[in-house]
Amino acid sequence: MANVNMSSGRKALLSKLATNDGHAENSPYFDGWKAYERNPFDASRNPDGVIQMGLAENQLCFDLIQEWLINNPQASICTAEGVDMFKDTAIFQDYHGLPEFRNAVAKFMGQVRRGVGKFNPDRIVMSGGATGAHELISFCLADRGDAILVPTPYYPGFDRDLCWRTGAQLLPVVCDSSNGFKVTREALEAAYIEAKEANIRVRALLITNPSNPLGTVLDRKTLRDIVSFINEKNIHLICDEIYSATVFGSQPSFISISEIIEEDQEICNHDLIHIIYSLSKDLGFPGFRVGIVYSYNDKVVECARKMSSFGLVSSQTQHLISSLLSDDEFVEKFLSESAKRLENRHQTFTDGLAQVGIRCLQSNAGLFVWMDLSHLLREKSFLAETDLWRIIINEVKLNVSPGSSFHCSEPGWFRVCIANMDEPTVEIALKRIRAFVVKGENAVVAPAKKKQCWQSQNTKLRLSFSFRKMDDLMMMSPHSPIPQSPLVQART
Amino acid sequence: MGMLSRKATCNSHGQDSSYFLGWQEYEKNPYHETLNPTGIIQMGLAENQLSFDLPESWIAENPDAAGFKRNGESIFRELALFQDYHGLPAFKNALVSFMSEIRGNKVNFDPSNIVLMAGATSANETLMFCLAEAGDAILIPTPYYPGFDRDLKWRTGAEIVPIQCTSSNGFRITSAALEEAYSAAQKRNLRVKAVLVTNPSNPLGTTMIKDELNLLVTFVIAKGIHLVSDEIYSGTVFSSPSFTSIVEVLAGRPDCQGSDVWDRVHVVYSLSKDLGLPGFRVGAIYSSNRAVVDAATKMSSFGLVSSQTQYFLSAMLSDKKFTSRYISENQRRLKTRHDSLVHGLKEAGIRCLESNAGLFCWVDMSHLLREKTFKAEIDLWKKIVYEVRLNISPGSSCHCTEPGWFRVCFANMTEETLELAMQRIKEFVASASSAILRGGCERRRGRRHPSSTDKSLGKKFLTKWVFRLSSSHLREADDR
Numbered sequence: 001m002a003n004v005n006m007s008s009g010r011k012a013l014l015s016k017l018a019t020n021d022g023h024a025e026n027s028p029y030f031d032g033w034k035a036y037e038r039n040p041f042d043a044s045r046n047p048d049g050v051i052q053m054g055l056a057e058n059q060l061c062f063d064l065i066q067e068w069l070i071n072n073p074q075a076s077i078c079t080a081e082g083v084d085m086f087k088d089t090a091i092f093q094d095y096h097g098l099p100e101f102r103n104a105v106a107k108f109m110g111q112v113r114r115g116v117g118k119f120n121p122d123r124i125v126m127s128g129g130a131t132g133a134h135e136l137i138s139f140c141l142a143d144r145g146d147a148i149l150v151p152t153p154y155y156p157g158f159d160r161d162l163c164w165r166t167g168a169q170l171l172p173v174v175c176d177s178s179n180g181f182k183v184t185r186e187a188l189e190a191a192y193i194e195a196k197e198a199n200i201r202v203r204a205l206l207i208t209n210p211s212n213p214l215g216t217v218l219d220r221k222t223l224r225d226i227v228s229f230i231n232e233k234n235i236h237l238i239c240d241e242i243y244s245a246t247v248f249g250s251q252p253s254f255i256s257i258s259e260i261i262e263e264d265q266e267i268c269n270h271d272l273i274h275i276i277y278s279l280s281k282d283l284g285f286p287g288f289r290v291g292i293v294y295s296y297n298d299k300v301v302e303c304a305r306k307m308s309s310f311g312l313v314s315s316q317t318q319h320l321i322s323s324l325l326s327d328d329e330f331v332e333k334f335l336s337e338s339a340k341r342l343e344n345r346h347q348t349f350t351d352g353l354a355q356v357g358i359r360c361l362q363s364n365a366g367l368f369v370w371m372d373l374s375h376l377l378r379e380k381s382f383l384a385e386t387d388l389w390r391i392i393i394n395e396v397k398l399n400v401s402p403g404s405s406f407h408c409s410e411p412g413w414f415r416v417c418i419a420n421m422d423e424p425t426v427e428i429a430l431k432r433i434r435a436f437v438v439k440g441e442n443a444v445v446a447p448a449k450k451k452q453c454w455q456s457q458n459t460k461l462r463l464s465f466s467f468r469k470m471d472d473l474m475m476m477s478p479h480s481p482i483p484q485s486p487l488v489q490a491r492t
Numbered sequence: 493m494g495m496l497s498r499k500a501t502c503n504s505h506g507q508d509s510s511y512f513l514g515w516q517e518y519e520k521n522p523y524h525e526t527l528n529p530t531g532i533i534q535m536g537l538a539e540n541q542l543s544f545d546l547p548e549s550w551i552a553e554n555p556d557a558a559g560f561k562r563n564g565e566s567i568f569r570e571l572a573l574f575q576d577y578h579g580l581p582a583f584k585n586a587l588v589s590f591m592s593e594i595r596g597n598k599v600n601f602d603p604s605n606i607v608l609m610a611g612a613t614s615a616n617e618t619l620m621f622c623l624a625e626a627g628d629a630i631l632i633p634t635p636y637y638p639g640f641d642r643d644l645k646w647r648t649g650a651e652i653v654p655i656q657c658t659s660s661n662g663f664r665i666t667s668a669a670l671e672e673a674y675s676a677a678q679k680r681n682l683r684v685k686a687v688l689v690t691n692p693s694n695p696l697g698t699t700m701i702k703d704e705l706n707l708l709v710t711f712v713i714a715k716g717i718h719l720v721s722d723e724i725y726s727g728t729v730f731s732s733p734s735f736t737s738i739v740e741v742l743a744g745r746p747d748c749q750g751s752d753v754w755d756r757v758h759v760v761y762s763l764s765k766d767l768g769l770p771g772f773r774v775g776a777i778y779s780s781n782r783a784v785v786d787a788a789t790k791m792s793s794f795g796l797v798s799s800q801t802q803y804f805l806s807a808m809l810s811d812k813k814f815t816s817r818y819i820s821e822n823q824r825r826l827k828t829r830h831d832s833l834v835h836g837l838k839e840a841g842i843r844c845l846e847s848n849a850g851l852f853c854w855v856d857m858s859h860l861l862r863e864k865t866f867k868a869e870i871d872l873w874k875k876i877v878y879e880v881r882l883n884i885s886p887g888s889s890c891h892c893t894e895p896g897w898f899r900v901c902f903a904n905m906t907e908e909t910l911e912l913a914m915q916r917i918k919e920f921v922a923s924a925s926s927a928i929l930r931g932g933c934e935r936r937r938g939r940r941h942p943s944s945t946d947k948s949l950g951k952k953f954l955t956k957w958v959f960r961l962s963s964s965h966l967r968e969a970d971d972r
Contacts, residue, residue, distance in 0.1 A: 013685070013718065013756065018622040018787035025790060062569045069560065069568060076560070078551045078804055086551065087544040093611075093770040128610055128795035129575075135794050139647055140500045165621055165647070165791070203495075280575075287574040287799030289610075303500040307647070310614045311795035315771030320800065 022164035024156065032389075032399040041397070043424065051429050054399040056212065056367045057420035058246065058284035060341040061334060065283070068330050075323035077316055085319060092315045095308050097126050101318040104325035105292060109277060111331055112245045117258035119294065125304040126318075127291035128311025130242050130278035134161035136311070137274055137293055140303050141236050142168040142203040148238070149173050149191050149205045151183045153406035153413070155212045162206070171195055171202070174409050177372075180361060181214055183207070185225045192233060204236035205229070210243040210254065213406050213415035215366030217252055223260045224267065231268035239275050245282035245335055246419075247365040248343035254365065261296070270296040279321065281367060282338075288317045342367070342419060345426070349418045352430035356437040367419035371400070374412025376440065385411040396436045398429055499647055514873075518883040525909065533913045536883040538694065538851045539904035540728070540768035542825040546818050547767075550808055560803070567803075574799040577792050579608040583806035587776060590809045591761060594727045594819060599739045607777045607788040608802070610795035612724050612762035615775035616643045618791045619758060622784050623718050624650040629682035630720075631673045633657050633665050635854075635890035635897070637694045644688070653677040655687070656893050659856070662845060663696055665689070665704050670711050686718035686756075687711065692725040692735065695890050695899035696854045697830075697847030699729055705741040709753065718756040727766030727819060729849040730827035755781040763805070765851060767818075772801045826851070826903060829910070833902040836914030840921040851903040855884075858896025860924060869895040880920045882913055 032054045041049035074081040077089045092098060102121035109119045127133035142148060144167030150158060151173040163169055173191040175181040188205070195202045207226060209218045218226075230237045239257040247254040261273055275294040280286035290313050293304045325331060350360050350369060361370040377384040382404045389402040392414075403413035418426065514536050523531035555561075560568040574580065581603070588601035609615040624630060626649030632640060633655040645652060655673040657663040670687070677684045687708060691700040712719040721738040729735040738757060742748045759778040764770035774797050777788050809815055833853055834844050845854040861868040866888045873886040887897035902910060
């Protein structure tokens with residue numbers, strides 16, 4: 001077919017959506033991906049390639065699933081054991097979804113929440129992954145120009161998912177490291193007032209719990225504050241709980257919004273509460289596009305269900321998932337083993353970082369860590385953060401995600417994904433980080449430090465003091481076994 | 493309660509249309525040959541259930557694709573992680589090759605111009621998001637698939653302006669109708685962005701002839717607008733004339749060589765009708781407009797095709813033995829079924845629009861209306877749903893300009909069920925006509941009143957009268 005280049009005049013024939021940047025793919029979040037794609041790490045074929053640490057995937061438990069699949073061939077409608085279901089499944093396009101699918105997902109959500117809170121299968125609405133679910137709920141709750149408040153830092157995809165085609169906008173609720181990036185009532189109120197003053201109608205608050213990129217779970221008090229805030233303002237609460245089964249360790253445990261509203265029925269109008277779920281993170285199945293909108297609001301369920309026609313889950317996949325999640329014994333075993341492996345991976349990585357004086361926000365969920373490299377910035381600016389990030393990608397050869405792409409209010413934080421690789425690769429990544437930090441003491445960061453604090457006339461001495469100072473800064477980590485240097489104590 | 497969006501509270505999802513109400517009635521009382529033999533037979537659902545045995549035997553012969561294996565090695569992990577919106581290359585290749593095969597290999601499709609989406613529902617909406625917005629109009633020939641009201645307008649904000657087609661020429665598109673629709677849109681202060689046609693047509697079941705296609709191309713060149721060709725029924729063409737894709741027409745026109753019209757022609761496809769797999773949610777947009785492909789690809793994030801499904805289908809559709817056998821056998825079965833329906837209806841004195849594709853017939857029951865109005869059509873439809881117990885789709889739900897037409901599906905049931913449906917229709921027509929006859933007798937004092945007292949003979953006689961009566965009504969209709 002002939003292919004003629006379009007002039008800009010012709011471009012006017014497309015919609016604004018098709019030609020604007022609302023897809024947000026020009027964000028640096030995606031730049032790292034591109035660098036990785038050009039030069040991807042492979043242990044044998046490309047050992048010097050970029051290691052992908054920007055993709056929040058859960059690859060730790062495929063062996064368990066594979067074993068289950070081998071033992072349960074009927075779960076696939078394309079096997080001899082399952083082909084009896086082929087026809088009925090292939091023609092099933094009812095947007096209510098297969099009943100067994102809804103039942104299985106509702107049950108699974110309950111199991112993930114340790115039996116606290118029961119989920120009603122009739123409130124389960126399918127969507128094209130969590131991506132589709134977010135867009136869907138935004139279409140249901142917001143009109144063009146309306147705002148959805150979201151605490152920073154937040155997943156960059158939200159800009160596209162909630163705003164691109166809906167015309168809604170996201171307004172940040174600024175959180176900072178002074179309290180571990182917790183959402184405060186004050187921050188919520190400030191964001192709400194700012195919107196009001198700008199004549200923007202706020203329709204909802206979106207929280208991610210467990211948080212991406214922080215990896216932390218919200219505590220009961222914060223959740224209750226949030227619920228009372230939205231109830232008072234009569235705005236919706238969208239709770240993205242897609243990382244709910246990635247919580248490990250005994251404390252703090254995951255508290256779902258379902259628990260909050262069920263333990264205190266009076267705390268808010270249930271019509272305001274909506275949960276976004278997916279199997280992409282908890283089970284590691286992003287390719288299967290299983291997104292869920294679970295709303296306590298009947299009208300939203302009704303509308304969402306009609307809209308779900310635009311992104312139903314393949315019935316073939318619904319069939320597989322319902323088989324898998326109906327196996328209680330398997331689910332219990334999977335959840336506990338997955339948590340264990342995530343915990344180990346988290347420990348390995350944070351210990352490794354600690355050894356070179358790199359701190360992470362204390363967390364016990366998610367598929368990543370929120371790493372603090374602010375001490376490595378030549379200055380506390382986002383420009384410096386971007387410079388550091390480019391070095392990490394191009395020289396250290398790790399694709400990590402800069403905090404600015406998550407709309408973080410403070411420069412120097414990076415999200416590093418740790419569950420999408422095997423152990424040897426984790427070791428290589430840590431080795432590269434160690435090498436980088438050591439090298440940094442020798443070259444990169446030192447000159448800047450020299451500018452900042454030293455009065456000494458002796459350059460050589462200045463330099464050596466710089467090295468030592470750098471050393472001390474690196475070692476000053478709560479996780480570090482090395483005590484503070486006497487040199488530092490002497491200075492203060 | 494916190495308010496919901498306007499989109500959530502309006503009803504442009506179109507689900508209050510009679511098209512969907514019939515479904516609801518069916519669901520309350522569905523026919524089942526043993527469990528509910530007097531239930532409503534579903535003839536409002538354009539599904540293809542005739543050829544499942546073919547993929548089922550393919551599955552039996554190809555265990556690898558079934559068990560997430562490639563050459564015996566498990567690829568489950570790869571598949572589970574694969575969420576690239578560019579789609580599985582093997583699947584896209586297999587899909588375009590299948591599309592080519594359906595078009596007799598007269599056209600070649602480039603896999604890099606295909607965007608995979610979760611069903612044609614999603615593909616159509618996404619294409620609209622790329623081409624139009626609030627204040628824009630899409631011209632669509634009537635009658636058209638009721639779902640378009642939801643798919644193309646609801647969340648995009650675009651408007652549909654009908655291109656009125658009539659039975660006088662078999663509902664074909666005319667120049668005059670196109671121009672009239674264009675003016676109508678302008679009068680409503682809408683900017684026309686595209687013409688969207690379904691070829692083969694739903695609900696007509698006809699393929700567009702070359703004249704029509706050329707007319708369309710000329711029109712969109714002149715107006716500088718897009719042309720969307722929904723070709724989801726392309727594989728269901730079971731008799732001549734054979735299917736001509738819009739792409740073929742463009743390629744054959746000298747005035748299109750190197751023209752930018754190529755940037756404005758887009759095809760929508762799906763495996764729901766041709767392969768009978770609506771549950772798998774496999775749709776696609778095909779366009780040689782890079783900007784459209786890029787934008788649509790990004791938008792596809794909201795409705796990707798499950799990698800599990802992409803993998804299975806890439807294996808099955810890459811098997812050329814399977815695809816060629818499926819295409820021909822499926823068409824053969826569709827033709828047989830179509831002919832049964834047409835014949836059965838004819839015996840009841842009911843005519844269908846002559847058709848060569850699709851999973852349904854466009855049936856003319858205008859002679860059974862008490863008056864030529866849409867109110868009478870709905871009354872007749874209700875009788876058919878509640879009394880005859882057949883869920884068929886009234887033409888008004890398809891925005892038909894003339895009352896009395898109904899879409900009747902034939903590929904979503906067994907032969908026995910179809911026969912039963914035909915039986916019910918015959919009985920209905922007989923009793924309806926005898927009611928008319930009795931009424932007529934009262935008015936005309938016994939003229940043409942059957943004299944035989946023998947019940948069976950009387951019945952036969954009645955049937956003949958029914959046929960003649962309905963034929964005479966049909967002739968009147970032809971004269972319109």
